Amino acid sequence: MAVPLLDLKAHHEPIREEIVRALEETFASNQFILGPDVSKLEERVASYCQARYGVGVTSGTDALLLSLMALGIGPGDEVITSCYSFFATAGVVARLRAKPVFVDIDPVTFNIDPTKIEAAVTSNTKAIIPVHLYGQCADMDPILDLARRHGLAVIEDAAQAIGAEYRDGRRACSMGAVGCLSFFPSKNLGCLGDGGMIVTSDGDLAERLKILRVHGSHPKYYHKWIGGNFRLDTIQAAVLNVKLNYLDGWTKRRQDNADRYRQLFQQSGLLKKGAVRLPDAVYRESGVKHHHIYNQFVLRVERRDELMAHLKRKAIGAEIYYPVPFHLQECFQYLGYRGGDFPEAERAARETIAIPIYPELTMAQQTEVVDAIASFYG
């Protein structure tokens, strides 16, 4: 039995009619640009994230880019971020001709190691972008403290972490100056194409973001700033207004799947053998339900590349997030980093593999995945 890494058909099937109705209503309304569907989604997502304002944008990448623009980041500025994330996190910094400054990760959470940030701060540092990788918050308290001491803006990259809770239950996007979400179909809340949102509780910043989203036009055809077209499509907002109603249920199922993997791997003997290490949810405090929302379930394994090939032969979906840390990417060679600079990220890039965790995954499929991995290690 093949097990895909993600099954969007199974994901959408139970709510197919509701989604089609939303699409038809948008089509009939002839309102395709912004409008009530977008405003409604902005309010709902902001509130879901424990923040005041949402600004719907074209993608998660553009959420990050527009946030940096609104904060005035540009040439000569330095922005500190994790060296281990999806490319967009660092790409947006370089696109604004600012300098990405990388910091190694914590080996347990795969998130930026807060103890290593201070050494990367210079007089040119303007902002920090912590990434809540795989659905678990970065260790925000020390990051927020450091940012306060140095007067730096904190931009949360929460593309993989909508609703994830830190320590006492503070949600991703509620802690920094802004939080950035992606509605790419493989994220926990995905639309039918590209989409994203910036979340903030700063009213002035929200206003600036909304103006920059429409070419900096305010009032119409008068431009104080140079923005761009960064609007979230109305039709995607209409779909997301349906899907948001189900998000908590999906998150719960991802968490249940994670618990079930813990049992299955325990029974398999692979943990004791040391062949496989499971991801840790480190902020598992009482009363906090969404300590990890498992956008990905990432294992640390022995002989990773061979295991990957084995799973491929068995038609088990798996992926490597990410095979090359930023400091070793060809396009960032001009920054002057070298192999060995960030040993934890380099080790993660060699040792990790993501296996299916999507909400519709069945017990039988999970057993299949674990059996396939067990058969590899013999």
Ligand SMILES: *Cc1c(COP(=O)(O)O)cnc(C)c1O
């Ligand atoms: C997906 C992702 C993005 C970019 O989002 P898009 O909607 O694909 O542009 C940025 N950062 C991280 C960590 C992501 O996973």
